Amino acid sequence: MLKQDEEKFPIEQTFSDHSVGAIEETSKGGWSNFIDSFKPLPQIEVDPNLSDIEKANILSAKSPLQRSLKSRHIQMISIGGAIGTGLFVGSGSALSSGGPASLLIAYFITGIMIFCTVHALGELAVTFPVSGSFNQYNSRFVSPSWGFAMAWNYVMQWIVTLPLELVAASITIKFWNSKINSAAWVSIFYVLIVGINFFGVKGYGEAEFIFSLIKVIAVVGFIILSVILVSGGGPSHEVIGARYWHDPGPFHSGFKGLCTVFVTAAFSFSGTELCGLTAAETENPRKTLPRATKQVFWRITLFYLVSLTMVGFLVGYNDDRLLGSSSVDIASSPFVIAIRDNGIKVLPTIMNVVILVAVLSVGNSAVFASSRTIASLAQQGFGPKWFGYIDRAGRPLVGVGITLLVGLLCFLAASSKQDEVFTWLMALSGLSSIFTWGSICFCHIRFRRALAVKGRGTDELPFTSGAGIWGSYFGTLLNSLVLVSQFWIALFPVGEPPNAKVFFEAYLTVPVVIFLYLFHVIWKRKQFVLFFRAKDIDVDTGRRETDIEVLKAEIAEEKAYIKSRSIFFRFYKFWC
Template sequence: MAPVAGEKELPNALPHTTATQVPLRRLQRSMDARHLIMIALGGVIGSGLFLSSGYTISQAGPLGAIIAYLIGALVVYLVMACLGELAIAYPVSGAFHIYAARSIGPATGFTTAWLYWLCWVVALGSEFTASGILMQRWFPAVPVWLWCLIFAAVLFLLNAISARVFGEAEFWFSLIKVVAIVGLIVLGGAAIFGITPLSAEHPPAILFSNFETPDGLFPGGFSGVIVTALAVFYAFSGSELIGVAAGETKDPAKNIPKALRSTVLRLVVLFVGAIAVVAAILPYEQASVTSSPFVDVFEYVGVPFAADIMNFVIITALLSAGNSGLFSCARMLFSLAEEGHAPQRLAYLTKRGVPIVALTVSILIGLVSLLTSIIAPGTVYLVLVSIAGFAVVAVWMSIVASQFFHRRAFVRDGGDIKTLAYRTPLYPALPIVAFALLFISIVAIAFDPNQVAALYFGVPFVGACYLYFWWRHGRKRQADDASAAPVGAGASE
């Protein structure tokens, strides 16, 4: 895992234990910047925007929802700015825990990896289930479980062939979603000013009259905006997938910064633009009762077959998120195995450089997660979902903290920051501000009854990971250090 030119490699926090197959077969750098951008968008844009944006507006009000998404976009930019420097310094697959292990400590890296893996494994089950339910609109006689198996098989094959096939599939999956959102922004934006060429009714210009609700601009108070902003952080989760794919990217020093900048810009335009249009067109009182605000807006502007079009788009969005999630899960397990923190068999690669064992384990556990949502929704599945929700912000905190300590160690060891291919701007203020905002959001969860379960289960899970790491690796390392100590003169390592 060599650093880029001009970058000093930090000492490994724990000796590597690499699988015997790994030196013969490596992950292939076959993805371009456009693949990275669409992978990140694929992980971010999902049912949260297409289905839940109306609920967001009902909680914070039209203007409050826009402000909440702007706050979320700011935090995403701060995290991505930190991620850029780390992803180029350590361009390896499943890199989040590598950043933390090298910059903070091996126990933090271990915990970060398992948090993020669990986050996406749980998401896989929910994506398959939701897709199967939506397919019943067209095929009511086909059971949901059968659709779940079909979708799981398709995503497994896309990931199992090669990283480039996965990247191409994710590019087109994400492109469908982006086209739908751009269509909503363009047609809905014109309708706000009374331009509706597709509509037979031609409603008049409404401008921004819906922003003033019976209870003022902020019907839930500014606290409603803050609580909504917490939910928006989770809505933006997935943007960090660029770091997961760093090890399979061509020319990471060039393509990763380009992808990061483009991803943040696209997220701001797509998310904030879509929310602004939905908030302007849908009356505030109706926002929370619609099944999909996108359907209502498309019907308002006169798009034919709006419900069927959006059903297809939402299914695509769910499968796209599942595709990115499965890729992330496999790379995280592969990277853990390379570090010696998971069974070595998980590091096995096919001739095309695909971690097939890690991929198989991830899809199977994802299906188990799906079963728990049916068999034990109020116990096991609740715990899994709560930890997954907590994991998003916890991983982001790990990224910004890793950048802070990485840069400090780099300068302390005599490194010249001018040689870095990408530098996080405004250091050290930027990572400190980012960490503070994320920490505040974690604390604020305790005051939201709908999200407090994330703390009940997330914090103990983190503690359990640290304890297990110390029990499994800490004591062994102490014993190794004792046995490796020089006995007399001339002893060497």
């Protein structure tokens, strides 16, 4: 099926386990090598008699993206990658609209949903570490039309995030200097993001390692400081305790207020799935991805539930500063408010530096996620072939270029229409994460069903979901309920009469996804499939370990070794 000039570009060289796409350059100088790195890798030719899905599976499995992400990159990205403006800033509007109890309930339920989703994704990504990852799973395990809708939905989610985060970074700077035009700061941050992604996946990995480390230290430091302040260890030595849970109270706007918090919670957890998207660019996904998957439990518990519990103790939901109209209004960050209110002078500045780092981190992740997804669109036949241009350094250049081109919208920061433009950009991607997570859980259900129908079991899987198949059913149900609750909130907003503009600002993602699905159905009407039958699903293409019997023996040996160790070791291996 695969045809290639093996004398010039041997498959073992072009698709090596450690440096996919690396081509030996011995006779040229450094500058020539640099220029040549932008040339395309030789294209894989696939048997034209294969179906579109079979072609996509092969191309995704043999994608020439570099496998440069090491274990330390994956671990730190999994721990701190999702800590961003959603937690540091967005939690302020969530606290204001729902109260501290609603904040914890919504984030706890969303956390359970994320736990189930990431474990399902971990099982799939370790088994099939393919280019495009979960976007490719949709067209593989569900249907091409659903895969088309979800892939373009994911592109929209991240491609509009870059300009939003660049503007957020410029607004953060106003904490120190409000006289310099925002466009100047936007230009600086834009060039920084371009520079990071110029170095490909290695640049992304190193930048995220540093960004995530800073964010993790900041959140842990805030939690320790909060415990001291609540207990009366602040400058005023006043015991705060549960004061704000009594006055103004734990809830605001009742059940409807609780429902409004779910979108903010989803936005806060956006990016949790990125460890799955890195599967094709990881040196050893079988070793690194399971650890990254397991650590999601600690990330949810420590960085979200504990820190937001402390925020609820330190800031009341009726604080006017929480009511910032912009999701990037740094003054509305409850983390900054909590520190300021307790008379600590230097730390608000430090926290704003951390928020700036978080903003740039999300912008960096936006380029990574959208560029890889754009490349996978070409491999799946969902976009022009030139979308899939990958150079000899393993960079999806066209995907990066398109993302950075859309990122130029950030210069609207200097426009008087900035708020209106960005409101609608955010509306495009508002519920995208809910669709992505629900689809991941459903793909896991379909994969397990396909294995069962073919008479095969989980004993051949290098890693199995800690939440199991029922966790994926639960995750699918929770995501569906969130969509239903948000429809109610969009149609009947809190404290306002029904309004078409408000509805589409909150729910625009849903009609866009329906449009994308129907567009593909009409485009491919002769090949339309509602969903694949389990017996027809391919459960082998894309595996790095192709000898199933050898893999089973290795897995059985590993399980026997863990079982032979102490209960403490077994506990550690299950959760870490």
